[in-house]
Amino acid sequence: MRKIFILTFLISIFVNNANAKFSNKNNFQYNKNAIQNQIDQDLEFENYQSTTTVKIHDPYEKINRQIFAINDIFDRYFFEHVAKTYRNTLPNPARRMIRNFLSNISLPISALNSFAQGKVDNGLATFSTFLINSTIGCAGLFNVAQSKGINYKFEDLGQTLGFYNIDQGAFIMLPALGPSTSRDFAGWVVDKAINPFSYNIAEIGGEKQLVNNHFLIATGSLYSIDTRESLIDIIDDIRQDSFDTYATIRFAYLQKRAQEIKK
Amino acid sequence: MKKILKHLAIALIVFYSFSSFAKEDEDLQEARVFIEEIGNKIINIANEKNISDAKIREKIIAEIDRVIDSEWIAKFVLGKNYKNLTEQQKLSFVGLYREFMINTYGPKFKNYNGKKFTVNEVTRQNSFFIAKAEFLPKESDTSIMTDFRVKKRDGKFYVLDFIAEGISLIETQRSEFNATIDKNGVEPFLKNLEAKVKNLKNNKK
Numbered sequence: 520m521r522k523i524f525i526l527t528f529l530i531s532i533f534v535n536n537a538n539a540k541f542s543n544k545n546n547f548q549y550n551k552n553a554i555q556n557q558i559d560q561d562l563e564f565e566n567y568q569s570t571t572t573v574k575i576h577d578p579y580e581k582i583n584r585q586i587f588a589i590n591d592i593f594d595r596y597f598f599e600h601v602a603k604t605y606r607n608t609l610p611n612p613a614r615r616m617i618r619n620f621l622s623n624i625s626l627p628i629s630a631l632n633s634f635a636q637g638k639v640d641n642g643l644a645t646f647s648t649f650l651i652n653s654t655i656g657c658a659g660l661f662n663v664a665q666s667k668g669i670n671y672k673f674e675d676l677g678q679t680l681g682f683y684n685i686d687q688g689a690f691i692m693l694p695a696l697g698p699s700t701s702r703d704f705a706g707w708v709v710d711k712a713i714n715p716f717s718y719n720i721a722e723i724g725g726e727k728q729l730v731n732n733h734f735l736i737a738t739g740s741l742y743s744i745d746t747r748e749s750l751i752d753i754i755d756d757i758r759q760d761s762f763d764t765y766a767t768i769r770f771a772y773l774q775k776r777a778q779e780i781k782k
Numbered sequence: 783m784k785k786i787l788k789h790l791a792i793a794l795i796v797f798y799s800f801s802s803f804a805k806e807d808e809d810l811q812e813a814r815v816f817i818e819e820i821g822n823k824i825i826n827i828a829n830e831k832n833i834s835d836a837k838i839r840e841k842i843i844a845e846i847d848r849v850i851d852s853e854w855i856a857k858f859v860l861g862k863n864y865k866n867l868t869e870q871q872k873l874s875f876v877g878l879y880r881e882f883m884i885n886t887y888g889p890k891f892k893n894y895n896g897k898k899f900t901v902n903e904v905t906r907q908n909s910f911f912i913a914k915a916e917f918l919p920k921e922s923d924t925s926i927m928t929d930f931r932v933k934k935r936d937g938k939f940y941v942l943d944f945i946a947e948g949i950s951l952i953e954t955q956r957s958e959f960n961a962t963i964d965k966n967g968v969e970p971f972l973k974n975l976e977a978k979v980k981n982l983k984n985n986k987k
Contacts (some may be wrong), residue, residue, distance in 0.1 A: 571948070573953070573957075575957065583806060657816070672857065760886050760978075761958060762958055762959065762962045762971070762975075762978075763958050763961050763962045763965070765957045766957060766961035766962070767954060767958045768959075769957075770953070770954050770957035770958065771949050771954055772951050773946065774950065774953065775947070775948050775949055778948030778949075779948070
């Protein structure tokens, strides 16, 4: 029985090998068909595996496009100029310090979301970054933790919900805030509400609000300007190259979020 | 005899396993070298002194044109709509798209005059290779993470996609192009593409 098995195995290897050689060398028709099959396969892109699975669910597209158009006008005539002035007035190191500070105050929530996803290492790295940068890094102005080799990945509640397979829901274009989904927007609201450096409704530290309203307005405004500044080149490119700016931004946003959840 | 056959079988299995692994390693290595060469060549062109910006632009465009499979990408980005085109429209689109790609994205690499380009990892995904790389730009301390989707055809590698910070260029274009065609139809889209190409060619900045 064993002999038969071994012999069959050996024969099958040799036969396959011989067939492959025969096909490669002598059978032009076979090659032609193989190439045609390959072309057909490529054409249908059957073996193309997307980097991420992006689902476009945009039931409010009509109103979303209207909001997008208003946002676009507001941006072209006001916000873009603010962001460009910000870039041209403040030197890069100063802008980096502001960005570091703004990132730092969102780290406790990011750490919490990491733990909620069971990403303990990332949660610890995030919280360590917060502690180090808040103290040695002068209230987060300097990213000392990164220079010590501590790297973290930012996590928010939208990502946490996505991690637990909560559907993204409908794509929504928010006035002034830009693209989102119902899941991400809900996550954003909760993250803001429980952040001790924002509304602090969880009363972390025993206070109803750890920071005053001036701080909230200042950080909120700076965050918007800093984000827009970081997107100057990307938005300029999209406006210049795109055939449908709304569709491009929608897909890019959904893809980016899917990628962040996948990581 | 039984023993000899057994040993022979084992030897054959080991030989075939090793030869397929060796082939896989060879392909991955070739894909890595291919991407490293592109990245470094583009950076070198962008860093070139004593030549005009227009010349740098021209050289980068030529390099991009050499390494991308624009026909494959053109068919991919039109997706379901490609099959509905007439033969004339297909020809026209593939040609226009090539011009659009190289003239739109080629010049952007002028800004990639970074200090460093590295390929961190190359993996196989079906018949494609994904090279994870990073550019370290001049005026920033953060790298731009980029993935390249590569395919080997007739012994030669081609770039099919450029994925910057998780956003795939061709998948975004496919979504955008199809939304435009679904909204306005094929002919207006092709005319728009033609106008864009004309504009891009006139803009030599």
